[in-house]
Amino acid sequence: MDSKTNQPTSSDWVVRSALPSGVERIEAWFAGHGYDPHRHDTYSIGRTLAGVQSFNYKGSLCHGVPGNTLVLHPDELHDGMAGTNAGFRYRMAYVDPALIQNILGGQPLPFISGGLSNDPRLYRASEAFVQALDHPLEMLEEQDALYDLAMALHAVAGKPPGRKRLDYRAAERARAFIMEHLHSSITLEMLEQASGRERWSLSRDFRALYGTSPYRFVTLRRLDYFRSLALNGFTLVDASLAAGFHDQSHMTRHFTRSYGVSPLRWLARLRPAC
Known part of the structure; x- marks a missing residue:
């Protein structure tokens, strides 16, 4: 990024995989500034291929380097920039929390403290999603990889602090209603009726299960x-x-x-x- 014009340099690039998959995968290179602070509602599972990938996350400046695994929780604010003048290259997979919930079956989403992990279980489990973008993932391979990733996230995160029981089925009914009526004006009252769950309890459970609010x-x-x-x-x-x-x-x-x-x-x- 040119600091005077605030425009991307000609060398900055992003490639998105066009292969059929339920998981969005990218590879990118940035000379300096990559992204302003932002948050999305997927897990960001990544690997730095070259350079130092720096980002602000949960009040700390973190540095991803080759050999560790980036695991950014859904809806957590973060940015992205080069940690040195050499720039950085990385691959990232954006995993819908619903795919993880299909496996965990209603447990709170695993949270990896600090946004980085050196745990070999996560490194191995994320391999399928951060390999070269021209490698196609067969459906069964992707499903197996999602299972391995969910299990690794759950194991590395550990058991969360005590929490009231979550109504996964009601939250999933609300999520399905949203997907079916995406182009309509959706209210909490509508989600309450569709899910059979009191609206504020539903909103709480939805956040815990899918990482973000219904809105x-x-x-x-x-x-x-x-x-x-x-x-x-x-x-x-x-x-x-x-x-x-x-x-x-x-x-x-x-x-x-x-x-x-x-x-x-x-x-x-x-x-x-x-």
């Missing part, structure tokens, strides 16, 4: 749809409206908070997919 979940799913439309040639205005935002500026505010860059900068960094 943020809706917003991020609309941003997912916006990104798919923008990548397929829709204008930002048309993609914003089709994804359920009031206008382009409404979408841009949410996009920047969720990804740390503006939609235009995000598109400019992308290289052709594998």
Whole structure:
């Protein structure tokens, strides 16, 4: 990033895997500043390939280097930058917490303290998702890898502090309702009726099980749809409206908070997919 113009350097790039998968995978290189503070509702599971990948997370400046595993919890604020003048290269997989819950079956999402781990169990379990992007993941391979990842996260995080019992089935009914009515105006009252769970208890359980609030979940799913439309040639205005935002500026505010860059900068960094 050029500090005077606040624009990405010509050498900054991001490649998204175009292979069929339920997990978004990228590889990227940045000369300096990568992302402003932002938060998204997926696990960010990554590996630094070269250089030092620095980021602010939970009140500390962390440094990812080759050999350790980055594990950023859903909806936790973080940024990204080079820790040295040499820049940094990394791969990242964005794992939907619902995929982890399919395996854990209603336990609170595992939290890895500090956002970095040297535990060999996590290193091995994340290998399938941070290998070269041109390596296709067969469906059974991906499902096995998700199981291994969920088990490793659970083991390394340890048992969370005491918490009231969570109603996983009600939260999952609410999540399914959201996915079916994504382009409608959704309220907590509607989710209460769909789930059969009192609204505030549902909201609490939803956060614990899926890592974010129902409202943020809706917003991020609309941003997912916006990104798919923008990548397929829709204008930002048309993609914003089709994804359920009031206008382009409404979408841009949410996009920047969720990804740390503006939609235009995000598109400019992308290289052709594998």
